[in-house]
Amino acid sequence: MTELLVVLQIAGRRCAVSAHDVKSVIELGTVTPVPRTPDFIAGIAALRSQSLTVIDCRRALGFESSQWPTDERAAVIANGGHSYALVVDRVEDITTATGAPGQVPGGFGPAWSRVATGMTETRTGPVLLLDLAMLIAGPEGARGEIETVA
Amino acid sequence: MDDLLAEFIAETREMLEASGGEIVAWEADPADRARLDAIFRFVHTVKGNCGFFDFPRLAALSHAAEDALADCRAGRREPDQALVSAVLAVIDRIALMIDAIEAGEGLPEGDDAALIALLDVSRETWFEEGSDASEPAVNPAQEPREEAPEPGNADQPAPLRRSDPAAQRTIRLPVELLDRVMSGVSDMVLARNDLAHRLRQAGNQPTIDGPFERLTAILSDVRDAITRMRMQxxxxxxxxxxxxxxxxxxxxxxxxxxxxxxxxxxxxxxxxxxxxxxxxxxxxxxxxxxxxxxxxxxxxxxxxxxxxxxxxxxxxxxxxxxxxxxxxxxxxxxxxxxxxxxxxxxxxxxxxxxxxxxxxxxxxxxxxxxxxxxxxxxxxxxxxxxxxxxxxxxxxxxxxxxxxxxxxxxxxxxLTLSIIAGLTVDVGPQRFAIPQAYVEEIVQATHQALDFTRMGEAALVTFRGNRIPCLMLAEVLGLEDAASDARELTLVLLRLASGDLFALAVDRIHSHGDLVVKPLAPAVMKCGLYAGSTLLDDGQPVLLLDVANIAASHALVTDGRARVLQPSMPETAVEADAPRAMLFTDFTGRRSAVRLELVQRIETAPTSAIDTSGQRPRVVIDGTILPLVGLPETPVTRDKLRLLRLADGVCEVLYAVREVEDAVALTGALVAVPEDPLIEAMTLVGGEPVVLIDAHALFAAHGTPAPSATIARPRCTLPDSDWARTILAPLVTSAGYDILPEGSAAEPGAVAIMSEDMFEVAETLGRVPEGPVIRLRDHPEETPGSATIYRYDREALLAALSALRHARAAGDNRP
Missing domain, CATH: 3.30.565.10 (Histidine kinase-like ATPase, C-terminal domain)
Incomplete structure (x- = not known):
């Protein structure tokens, strides 16, 4: 298994997404807030002529983002025809998985189970593999919240 | 080889789509030779192309259909319902196979023999049996064939695409490539804007500015072309x-x-x-x-x-x-x-x-x-x-x-999803865009002038006598509402597709222009407030408001219920209270007011649009020459003038003002000022005296009917002479009269201008015109005892015309 992974630190935990999904890592400039959206949507930003939806991954998992440091850099991913910039604690490294993905007995806990597809070993230690589609969908609670707003 | 195959698939697809309509049209009118030819060309092309590839089933199917259709073309067979259905079935099968080939799968299971049998190429028996009997039935199919450019000969299929000699040359491109080019051009535009900004900062540099202008022009051309590429x-x-x-x-x-x-x-x-x-x-x-x-x-x-x-x-x-x-x-x-x-x-x-x-x-x-x-x-x-x-x-x-x-x-x-005209507005620190299509009007006025009222959580404004629901954009978006206490309101009046009008209060209008709209991520769309995002020239992303949805979520879109409720709204309650007037300071420094109903709008005209060479000043507004009053006696030194556009429903007059203040309710008592005919009354506004302009006198003196005026201009008959036609007529016309053609029946009320001699003749014959008469004499010296005007006494003539006209206008106005 030699899949390239981008290692990100989210809410103090080491996570990884497939390097295929990450289009680039950018210095995030001005983020325009989007009023009346769930708080995990930090806003929109421009990447050249493209518009990016900025997702605060800590909040998307249901954590308070103020507890964690924020990297200037964000990972740009594409999902469902739209581009997103992921705000994380830190964009750590690019590495290769050394083992096959596996599960942890007892699960990853409620917040993480929703977005985690499993764990894998890398040269720099174990990381949690994330499902990007679930991550950018935001915390489960957000759905009800949006409905009341709309 | 793969390229060839892709080309084949794409071409077949395109023809499949096009021929779907042809077949149905052909079925409706089997005698339609052009349709038959089109379908024939399709199967023929498929058959021909199959030769390059190894698709025996496709080849067999298309071949069978081609044969059947060729018989029809040759008149050997009459297309009937069964044949059309069979051909359709064959085309469907071909479509299925093409799908399978494209997907790289094996051809769908199944035997085409049954389909081919339906086409029944081996109908010679039927044909032989029925050839005589069916002869008359074939005739209708032959008639249109004569009109066809090329009488059918089944053995020599018509050359392909011959019906389309002027067809544009086209190539097929993947959509994704187009999108990449498009976004590339957008990037170029942004880079250009950035460069423009820097150039401005660096000051004028003729050696750079020229090429830069050219770049700008080329870019905008390219952008147009790219936009058209998206059109289909x-x-x-x-x-x-x-x-x-x-x-x-x-x-x-x-x-x-x-x-x-x-x-x-x-x-x-x-x-x-x-x-x-x-x-x-x-x-x-x-x-x-x-x-x-x-x-x-x-x-x-x-x-x-x-x-x-x-x-x-x-x-x-x-x-x-x-x-x-x-x-x-x-x-x-x-x-x-x-x-x-x-x-x-x-x-x-x-x-x-x-x-x-x-x-x-x-x-x-x-x-x-x-x-x-x-x-x-x-x-x-x-x-x-x-x-x-x-x-x-x-x-x-x-x-x-x-x-x-x-x-x-x-x-x-x-027309297009991606580029729309839009208005950008500011609320607090943020900027939003509104599609121009919804924007009816932009209004900037005080709370008082708009009669802004809070009704519970809702707000209402009164605009042109109508109560209109007003949404505070800051509240809609849940932003800090800092500006709501400000004296001025900036309202964008939005007209929904359903015809409903509502006002959206914003802090500032920023600008307007074409916006390239990009879709938003679903999580953002879910909140229902935004329709997309766009990048401003400085590269800043801006959200495009979803006006229809915002209105709907605030229940501002009338369905059956609300429409019935509407008439019970207290629309005119405020109107009746006090007359409302527009307050302004004129060029003599006098605070004046004019009744609000008369004010069409406030215009700003460059001084160059004003012509003072005539006796009365005129101004050109939107390509129309209109009378202008209120100008200072000294020449105007400003570049631009603020003008109130007043209208009485027929005439328009512009009133030059030094400063427009506000719209106010005239609550104080109106004191008549008989000594000044141009002033209706004096009143107090905020404890200070204000003169109310007498609109009647104003329009009586200066109003000229607008070109589109429906009211009849006063008419006038002239003496039958060259002098009258060439010298008198223009003068009379400019005084606001229509000249009646000579010899037309005298109209009641029409002013007659006649020479003194003519009048005397008419008098003796007892045929004096019914209406007012202006008599002209040829000599400057007055003839005692007769009310005549010397024919070159312009002043007197105009005065007489004007007096008659005002008498008439006053008569019209009186109910």
Whole structure:
């Protein structure tokens, strides 16, 4: 298994997404807030002529983002025809998985189970593999919240 | 080889789409030689192309169809229902195979022998038996053939595409590549803007500015071209419709003829995709619910075959698509019953509703009149979804229907999804864009002038005598509402597709221009406030407000309920209280007011538009020359003048002012000022004296009817002489009179200008004109005892004309 992974630190935990999904890592400039959206949507930003939806991954998992440091850099991913910039604690490294993905007995806990597809070993230690589609969908609670707003 | 195959697949696909319509048209009129040729060309091309590849089944199928059609072309066989169905089946099979080939799968299982048998090429027996008998029947097929440019010869198939000599040369490109080019051009524009900004900072540099200008021009050309690349003929959407109609009507046991019009209208590619489903839905509806079964139609005295017309028209930057059927029309009573049953309207409201309003209830959520759910329409997806889909792209839908005669759905769509005209506004620290299409007017005034009132959480403003709901954008967006206490309100009046008007209060208007709209991520779209995002020239992303949705979520879109409620709104309560006036300072420094009803708008005109060479100053506004009053006696030193545009319904007069202050209610007592005819009264506003301009005197003195005025100008008859025609007529016309042609019957009230001699003659004959008469004398010296005017005494002549005219105007004004 030699899949390239981008290692990100989210809410103090080491996570990884497939390097295929990450289009680039950018210095995030001005983020325009989007009023009346769930708080995990930090806003929109421009990447050249493209518009990016900025997702605060800590909040998307249901954590308070103020507890964690924020990297200037964000990972740009594409999902469902739209581009997103992921705000994380830190964009750590690019590495290769050394083992096959596996599960942890007892699960990853409620917040993480929703977005985690499993764990894998890398040269720099174990990381949690994330499902990007679930991550950018935001915390489960957000759905009800949006409905009341709309 | 792969490229060749891809080319083959793409070409076949394209022809498949195009031929769907041809086949149905051919079926309707088997004698239509042109259609037959088109279908023949299709199968022939497929057959020919198969030769390059190893697709024996495809080759066999197309070959069989080609043979059958060739027989028809040669007149050896008459196309009938069975043949058309068989050819259709073959084409369907070909489409399936093409799909499979493209997907890289094996060809679908199945034997084509049965299909080929249906085509029945080996019908020689039938042909031989029936050749004599069918001879007369073949005749109709032969007649149009004579008109065909090339009499059919089955052995030499017509050269391909010969009907299209002027066809444009085209290439096929992947859509993704187009999008990349498009975004590249957008990047270039942003880079250019950045560069422009830096150049401005660096000051004028002639060596750079020239090439930079050129770059700018080229870029805007390229951008236009790219935009056009995204356009597609609506034909691509229409092409599949005949087939759809045919299949649906066959399934439902109805006979429907489809008539397509306006296929050459171009629409944004994405837009075509967006309307595909709504259009299909409406067609299904029309066939299922609208058009009656043949027997029912005959009983109604209609043609057995129903007619479905789909027409596209472009007007400005919108496209209208109309889908009409000649079916039974919408059942008013059933819609009403359903609407009442679902609580959409009350019985009382129903009785107050017009048919038009009522039938448009079918777009309300949860509405569906179909009692039984058929397989074709009524799968739980109602017309509300159709409307929603259209509104999402800024479109609208309306329905009109006459019982027993048919139903018309009209779709209005913006030309393109991606570039719209928009207005950018500021709220607090943030900037938002509003599609220009909704913007009716921008109003900037004080709370008091707009009569801004809070009703609970809601707010109302009074504008032109109407109470209009007002949304504070900051509140809608849940932003800190810092500016609501400010004295001035900036309102954007928005007119919804339903005709409802509402005001959106913002902090500032920023600018307007073309916006390139990008889609937003679904998580952002979910909140229902935004329709997309756009990048400003400085690269800053800005959110585009979804006006329709915002209005809907604040219940500002009238459905049946609200429309009935509307008349009970206290519209004129405020009006009656006190007269309202526009307060201003004129050039003598006098504080003045003019009644608000007279003020059309405030104009700003450059000083160059003002002409003071004549006796009375004029000003050119929007290409019209209008009288101007209130100018200072000294020449104007400013570049621009503020002008109040006053109108009495017929005439317009511009009033130059030094400063426009405010619209106020005249609550103080009006004190008449008889010594000054130009002043109606004096009053107190805020404890200070203000003179109220006498509009009557103003218009009486300066009003010239607008060119479009419907009121008849006073008329005048002139003496029959060259002098009158060339010298007198222009003077009389400029005094505001219409010249009656010579010899026309004297009109009552018309002013007659005659020479003294003529008048005397008329007097002795007892034929003095009924109306007022102006008598002209040839000599400057006055003849004692007769009221005449020397014919070159311009002043006196004009005065006489003007006096008669005012007498007349005063007479008209008096009820």
């Amino acid at each position: 003929r609506i034909e691509t959407l229409f092409g599949v419709l005949p087939r759809l109609v045919r299949d649906l009507s066959a399934e439902l046991g109805k006979q429907v003829m489809v008539d397509l019009d306006g296929g050459d209208v171009e629409l944004d590619r994405e837009m075509i995709e967006t309307i595909r489903d709504p259009l299909t839905h409406l067609i299904r509806n029309a066939i299922d619910h609208g058009i009656e079964a043949p027997a029912a139609r005959l009983a109604e005295g209609k043609r057995e075959i129903g007619l479905l017309t789909i027409a596209a028209r472009q007007s400005g930057n919108t496209i209208a698509i109309q889908i009409s059927d000649d079916g039974r029309g919408l059942d008013e009573d059933r819609i009403a019953a359903k609407a009442i049953a679902t609580g959409l309207i009350t019985p009382a409201e129903r009785s107050a509703m017009s048919r038009e309003k009522l039938v448009n209830l079918i777009f309300e959520p949860g509405f569906s009149t179909a009692e039984t759910v058929s397989s074709v329409s009524g799968r739980g997806v109602g017309l509300d979804v159709v409307r929603q889909n259209l509104e999402r792209v800024g479109g609208t839908i309306r329905v009109a229907s006459q019982p027993g005669e048919g139903t018309q759905f009209t779709l209005q769509l913006p």
